[in-house]
Amino acid sequence: MTTEPVRATAVAPPKPAPWLGSVRAAAPGWVEAFEAAPREWFVPDLVWRKNPTGRGWLPVNRNMEPETWAELVATDDFVVTQVDDGHPTLPGGIGRAVTSSTSMPTMMAVMLHTLNLPTDLHRRNGPGLRVLEIGTGTGWNTALLAHRLGVGNVTSIEIDPQIADHARAALASTGYPVTVITGDGEQAPPASDHDHALYDRVISTAACHRVPYTWVQQCKPGGIIVTPWQTPYLGSALLQLTVTHSTTTDAMASGRFIEHASFMPLRAQRGGDWIPDPDTEPDAAESATALHPYEPVSDYDGCAFTVSLLVPDLEKSIAFPDPHDQHTYEVLLFEATSRSWATITVTPAALHTDIYLVRQHGQRRLWDEIEAAYTWWEHHGHPTYTQFGLTIGATGQRAWLDDPSQPLGPITPPDSRA
Ligand SMILES: C[S@@+](CC[C@H](N)C(=O)[O-])C[C@H]1O[C@@H](n2cnc3c(N)ncnc32)[C@H](O)[C@@H]1O
CATH class of the missing domain: 3.40.50.150 (Vaccinia Virus protein VP39)
Incomplete structure (x- = not known):
């Protein structure tokens, strides 16, 4: 039996969305559903937009700013519908983290x-x-x-x-x-x-x-x-x-x-429960590396995805001491359970010599693990993320390359092989 949805009379008739063409290209079988159930029927009156002058998210109330609300809802982008689990945490009622949205x-x-x-x-x-x-x-x-x-x-x-x-x-x-x-x-x-x-x-x-x-x-x-x-x-x-x-x-x-x-x-599965402060830890082990952090840390299609599969529970942040200087920054890598961290510092001088300062602290040597993952990625012909997959079974989750019969094994950091 086919049943038509009963539509409440208070609901405005749908207007064609500007992104329907992209939906048609991506998912032809779903266009009718997108046309029948427009986004604005579901978005709450209170949404959030990026703070243009600082960090965080500013509230937009449909009753007070109907045009801004409508503009946000019409975009082919996500629209934030909740921040900080419903309790904005930054001063002035500004939201820090997005905790619910209507997706792109x-x-x-x-x-x-x-x-x-x-x-x-x-x-x-x-x-x-x-x-x-x-x-x-x-x-x-x-x-x-x-x-x-x-x-x-x-x-x-x-x-x-x-x-x-x-x-x-x-x-x-x-x-x-x-x-x-x-x-x-x-x-x-x-x-x-x-x-x-x-x-x-x-x-x-x-x-x-x-x-x-x-x-x-x-x-x-x-x-x-x-x-x-x-x-x-x-x-x-x-x-x-x-x-x-x-x-x-x-x-x-x-x-x-x-x-x-x-x-x-x-x-x-949010992470971010612990963020180390390397400046307060003078006893970290120092070393040097010739591996620039871009590929293992930021090259999404390439090595960084591989690192995320091979080096468990890794988190990162990148700090630019001077926002106008994109050549000087510190990459912070950390893992909460073992309270381990590593930093790698990029400066114009380090770029010139191609040697970067590494500091590591805690039970795990995270940069060493990343270098081992980089070596693995090179030896396997630079696989991209679509070559990987996962198998989920009663004993847990296993990543593989190309085929489930080729599971990724544990990797050995270079200094433990020495
Ligand atoms: C990207 S939003 C969902 C977008 C939604 N599909 C839409 O069309 O508006 C993700 C949602 O997942 C919810 N969520 C997060 N963890 C969850 C969990 N463990 N179980 C159920 N919902 C969860 C969040 O509260 C949030 O509302």
């Missing part, structure tokens, strides 16, 4: 396309293809899924109760009353809500670096999991996993990184 429309289209839904799939509310969405946010992506698959075939989980309430209300008032569970999407839902391997697709709109095993367990064999994958070290890539088998005791999924995609992380 073209990116959403790419992700939806990556779900590989059958092209002849028609909207229906009876049994059909079932999707679990993690990270409801505004509910817009949820509505797009519901439009294509039928309201009853979509379940969405949102960790933040206020955001979940907003999404539930927006979905109900626009004719897509999807079940929105308030909870942690990394956990399996309560037993009463949960049949084993219930879903044909799982899509997360928040990034992870440890793919939750519960997603694999909840997806049927042959089903597809789409998630942005991202470590605190690097921007993220879209990961598309296919569930190879799923029994009550054993489940497995495997697949490749396929696209660039930058998303906010799942709440429990």
